[in-house]
Amino acid sequence: xxxxxxxxxxxxxxxxxxxxxxxxxxxxxxxxxxxxxxxxxxxxxxxxxxxxxxxxxxxxxxxxxxxxxxxxxxxxxxxxxxxxxxxxxxxxxxxxxxxxxxxxxxxxxxxxxxxxxxxxxxxxxxxxxxxxxxxxxxxx
Amino acid sequence: xxxxxxxxxxxxxxxxxxxxxxxxxxxxxxxxxxxxxxxxxxxxxxxxxxxxxxxxxxxxxxxxxxxxxxxxxxxxxxxxxxxxxx
Numbered sequence: 001x002x003x004x005x006x007x008x009x010x011x012x013x014x015x016x017x018x019x020x021x022x023x024x025x026x027x028x029x030x031x032x033x034x035x036x037x038x039x040x041x042x043x044x045x046x047x048x049x050x051x052x053x054x055x056x057x058x059x060x061x062x063x064x065x066x067x068x069x070x071x072x073x074x075x076x077x078x079x080x081x082x083x084x085x086x087x088x089x090x091x092x093x094x095x096x097x098x099x100x101x102x103x104x105x106x107x108x109x110x111x112x113x114x115x116x117x118x119x120x121x122x123x124x125x126x127x128x129x130x131x132x133x134x135x136x137x138x139x140x
Numbered sequence: 141x142x143x144x145x146x147x148x149x150x151x152x153x154x155x156x157x158x159x160x161x162x163x164x165x166x167x168x169x170x171x172x173x174x175x176x177x178x179x180x181x182x183x184x185x186x187x188x189x190x191x192x193x194x195x196x197x198x199x200x201x202x203x204x205x206x207x208x209x210x211x212x213x214x215x216x217x218x219x220x221x222x223x224x225x226x
Contacts, residue, residue: 065213066212066213070209070210071208075204077203077206081199081200081202086193087190
Protein backbone atom coordinates (compact mmCIF):
# COMPACT_ATOMS: atom_id res chain seq x y z
CA UNK A 1 0.00 0.00 0.00
CA UNK A 2 1.44 3.39 -0.95
CA UNK A 3 1.90 6.38 1.34
CA UNK A 4 -0.93 8.58 -0.03
CA UNK A 5 -3.52 5.83 0.27
CA UNK A 6 -2.34 5.00 3.82
CA UNK A 7 -2.61 8.67 4.82
CA UNK A 8 -6.22 8.81 3.57
CA UNK A 9 -7.05 5.66 5.54
CA UNK A 10 -5.37 7.12 8.64
CA UNK A 11 -7.53 10.27 8.31
CA UNK A 12 -10.59 8.02 8.03
CA UNK A 13 -9.51 5.97 11.07
CA UNK A 14 -8.93 9.15 13.10
CA UNK A 15 -12.43 10.32 12.19
CA UNK A 16 -11.12 13.46 10.48
CA UNK A 17 -12.90 12.50 7.22
CA UNK A 18 -15.89 10.29 6.60
CA UNK A 19 -16.11 7.23 4.32
CA UNK A 20 -17.54 9.22 1.36
CA UNK A 21 -14.71 11.73 1.52
CA UNK A 22 -12.15 8.94 1.78
CA UNK A 23 -13.65 7.23 -1.27
CA UNK A 24 -13.59 10.49 -3.27
CA UNK A 25 -9.95 11.08 -2.31
CA UNK A 26 -8.89 7.55 -3.25
CA UNK A 27 -10.74 7.83 -6.59
CA UNK A 28 -9.07 11.18 -7.29
CA UNK A 29 -5.69 9.66 -6.41
CA UNK A 30 -6.23 6.77 -8.85
CA UNK A 31 -7.38 9.13 -11.64
CA UNK A 32 -4.30 11.37 -11.27
CA UNK A 33 -2.03 8.29 -11.41
CA UNK A 34 -3.86 6.99 -14.50
CA UNK A 35 -3.38 10.28 -16.36
CA UNK A 36 0.32 10.46 -15.43
CA UNK A 37 0.75 6.92 -16.77
CA UNK A 38 -0.98 7.94 -20.00
CA UNK A 39 1.35 10.97 -20.30
CA UNK A 40 4.42 8.76 -20.02
CA UNK A 41 6.39 8.63 -23.28
CA UNK A 42 5.81 5.54 -25.41
CA UNK A 43 8.87 3.33 -25.98
CA UNK A 44 11.11 4.77 -28.67
CA UNK A 45 10.83 3.11 -32.05
CA UNK A 46 14.24 2.18 -33.43
CA UNK A 47 15.12 3.89 -36.72
CA UNK A 48 18.26 2.05 -37.70
CA UNK A 49 19.80 -1.39 -37.39
CA UNK A 50 23.50 -1.05 -36.72
CA UNK A 51 26.16 -3.73 -37.26
CA UNK A 52 29.66 -2.94 -35.98
CA UNK A 53 32.53 -5.36 -36.55
CA UNK A 54 35.98 -4.72 -35.13
CA UNK A 55 38.38 -7.44 -36.24
CA UNK A 56 41.81 -7.40 -34.68
CA UNK A 57 45.17 -8.03 -36.36
CA UNK A 58 45.01 -11.77 -35.74
CA UNK A 59 41.80 -12.21 -37.68
CA UNK A 60 41.77 -13.05 -41.41
CA UNK A 61 43.88 -10.76 -43.55
CA UNK A 62 44.46 -8.12 -40.92
CA UNK A 63 42.66 -5.58 -38.78
CA UNK A 64 39.41 -4.31 -40.19
CA UNK A 65 36.45 -2.32 -39.01
CA UNK A 66 32.99 -2.46 -40.48
CA UNK A 67 30.20 -0.13 -39.53
CA UNK A 68 26.86 -0.61 -41.28
CA UNK A 69 23.72 1.38 -40.59
CA UNK A 70 20.55 0.10 -42.22
CA UNK A 71 17.29 2.05 -41.99
CA UNK A 72 14.42 0.06 -40.48
CA UNK A 73 12.35 1.28 -43.43
CA UNK A 74 14.58 -0.84 -45.65
CA UNK A 75 13.88 -3.92 -43.51
CA UNK A 76 10.17 -3.24 -43.76
CA UNK A 77 10.37 -2.81 -47.53
CA UNK A 78 12.51 -5.94 -47.80
CA UNK A 79 10.01 -8.07 -45.92
CA UNK A 80 7.18 -6.71 -48.05
CA UNK A 81 9.26 -7.62 -51.09
CA UNK A 82 9.21 -11.18 -49.74
CA UNK A 83 5.50 -11.28 -50.61
CA UNK A 84 6.55 -11.20 -54.26
CA UNK A 85 8.43 -14.48 -54.03
CA UNK A 86 6.66 -16.94 -56.35
CA UNK A 87 4.98 -19.88 -54.59
CA UNK A 88 7.49 -22.46 -55.91
CA UNK A 89 10.47 -20.41 -54.78
CA UNK A 90 8.78 -19.81 -51.41
CA UNK A 91 8.54 -23.55 -50.87
CA UNK A 92 12.27 -23.87 -51.60
CA UNK A 93 13.06 -21.06 -49.16
CA UNK A 94 10.91 -22.69 -46.47
CA UNK A 95 12.59 -26.07 -47.08
CA UNK A 96 16.06 -24.50 -46.84
CA UNK A 97 15.08 -22.77 -43.59
CA UNK A 98 13.72 -26.03 -42.17
CA UNK A 99 16.97 -27.82 -43.09
CA UNK A 100 18.87 -25.21 -41.09
CA UNK A 101 16.65 -25.65 -38.07
CA UNK A 102 14.41 -22.63 -38.65
CA UNK A 103 10.83 -23.85 -39.03
CA UNK A 104 9.54 -20.58 -40.49
CA UNK A 105 6.99 -20.09 -43.24
CA UNK A 106 7.98 -16.87 -45.03
CA UNK A 107 4.47 -16.47 -46.43
CA UNK A 108 3.23 -16.06 -42.84
CA UNK A 109 5.29 -12.92 -42.24
CA UNK A 110 2.81 -10.08 -42.31
CA UNK A 111 3.44 -6.32 -42.05
CA UNK A 112 1.63 -6.27 -38.68
CA UNK A 113 3.97 -8.94 -37.30
CA UNK A 114 6.91 -6.98 -38.64
CA UNK A 115 5.81 -3.78 -36.87
CA UNK A 116 5.55 -5.64 -33.58
CA UNK A 117 8.97 -7.15 -34.16
CA UNK A 118 10.54 -3.77 -34.96
CA UNK A 119 8.97 -2.19 -31.87
CA UNK A 120 10.52 -4.90 -29.73
CA UNK A 121 13.91 -4.45 -31.42
CA UNK A 122 14.49 -1.28 -29.39
CA UNK A 123 16.10 -3.36 -26.64
CA UNK A 124 17.83 -5.73 -29.06
CA UNK A 125 21.58 -5.93 -28.51
CA UNK A 126 23.99 -8.67 -29.56
CA UNK A 127 27.62 -8.58 -28.43
CA UNK A 128 30.05 -11.22 -29.60
CA UNK A 129 33.71 -11.12 -28.60
CA UNK A 130 35.88 -14.14 -29.47
CA UNK A 131 39.19 -12.47 -28.59
CA UNK A 132 40.10 -11.71 -32.20
CA UNK A 133 37.01 -9.86 -33.29
CA UNK A 134 34.11 -8.03 -31.74
CA UNK A 135 30.70 -7.99 -33.36
CA UNK A 136 27.91 -5.79 -32.12
CA UNK A 137 24.39 -5.69 -33.53
CA UNK A 138 21.92 -3.24 -32.08
CA UNK A 139 19.14 -0.83 -32.93
CA UNK A 140 19.20 2.92 -32.48
CA UNK B 141 11.59 10.59 -49.91
CA UNK B 142 13.56 8.81 -52.60
CA UNK B 143 17.34 9.15 -52.12
CA UNK B 144 18.86 11.59 -54.56
CA UNK B 145 22.59 11.36 -53.91
CA UNK B 146 25.03 8.64 -52.91
CA UNK B 147 28.48 9.55 -51.63
CA UNK B 148 31.25 7.04 -52.21
CA UNK B 149 34.54 7.79 -50.52
CA UNK B 150 37.66 5.68 -50.99
CA UNK B 151 40.76 6.44 -48.95
CA UNK B 152 43.70 4.19 -49.85
CA UNK B 153 46.40 3.86 -47.19
CA UNK B 154 48.89 5.32 -49.67
CA UNK B 155 47.46 7.64 -52.22
CA UNK B 156 44.84 10.23 -52.90
CA UNK B 157 41.42 10.18 -51.40
CA UNK B 158 38.61 9.72 -53.92
CA UNK B 159 35.25 11.20 -53.10
CA UNK B 160 32.37 10.73 -55.52
CA UNK B 161 28.94 12.28 -55.37
CA UNK B 162 26.68 10.05 -57.43
CA UNK B 163 23.45 11.72 -58.56
CA UNK B 164 20.96 8.92 -57.92
CA UNK B 165 18.12 10.92 -59.44
CA UNK B 166 19.75 10.30 -62.83
CA UNK B 167 19.79 6.58 -62.07
CA UNK B 168 16.10 6.71 -61.16
CA UNK B 169 15.34 8.54 -64.41
CA UNK B 170 17.23 5.88 -66.36
CA UNK B 171 15.35 3.16 -64.47
CA UNK B 172 12.00 4.77 -65.30
CA UNK B 173 12.91 4.87 -69.01
CA UNK B 174 14.22 1.30 -68.86
CA UNK B 175 11.09 0.16 -67.00
CA UNK B 176 8.86 1.72 -69.67
CA UNK B 177 10.84 0.08 -72.48
CA UNK B 178 10.82 -3.29 -70.75
CA UNK B 179 7.23 -3.02 -69.45
CA UNK B 180 5.87 -5.73 -71.82
CA UNK B 181 8.53 -8.15 -70.58
CA UNK B 182 7.87 -7.18 -66.94
CA UNK B 183 4.15 -7.74 -67.50
CA UNK B 184 4.76 -11.20 -69.02
CA UNK B 185 7.15 -12.13 -66.18
CA UNK B 186 4.54 -11.06 -63.61
CA UNK B 187 1.84 -13.07 -65.37
CA UNK B 188 4.05 -16.16 -65.42
CA UNK B 189 4.92 -15.73 -61.73
CA UNK B 190 1.24 -14.93 -60.96
CA UNK B 191 2.06 -11.59 -59.42
CA UNK B 192 0.26 -8.30 -59.59
CA UNK B 193 2.64 -6.10 -61.67
CA UNK B 194 1.54 -2.94 -59.84
CA UNK B 195 2.24 -4.53 -56.44
CA UNK B 196 5.63 -5.71 -57.69
CA UNK B 197 6.62 -2.28 -59.02
CA UNK B 198 5.32 -0.52 -55.89
CA UNK B 199 7.31 -2.90 -53.66
CA UNK B 200 10.48 -2.16 -55.62
CA UNK B 201 9.86 1.60 -55.39
CA UNK B 202 9.45 1.22 -51.61
CA UNK B 203 12.84 -0.47 -51.40
CA UNK B 204 14.48 2.37 -53.33
CA UNK B 205 12.78 4.97 -51.13
CA UNK B 206 13.81 3.15 -47.96
CA UNK B 207 17.48 3.18 -48.93
CA UNK B 208 17.87 6.79 -47.74
CA UNK B 209 19.97 6.87 -44.58
CA UNK B 210 21.98 3.76 -45.39
CA UNK B 211 25.57 4.10 -44.30
CA UNK B 212 28.36 1.57 -44.87
CA UNK B 213 31.91 2.08 -43.63
CA UNK B 214 34.67 -0.47 -44.13
CA UNK B 215 38.10 0.23 -42.74
CA UNK B 216 40.90 -2.16 -43.79
CA UNK B 217 44.71 -1.80 -43.79
CA UNK B 218 44.72 -1.16 -47.55
CA UNK B 219 41.88 1.33 -47.73
CA UNK B 220 38.85 2.81 -46.10
CA UNK B 221 35.59 2.81 -48.06
CA UNK B 222 32.52 4.76 -47.06
CA UNK B 223 29.17 4.64 -48.87
CA UNK B 224 26.36 6.94 -47.82
CA UNK B 225 22.94 7.17 -49.38
CA UNK B 226 21.30 10.54 -48.78
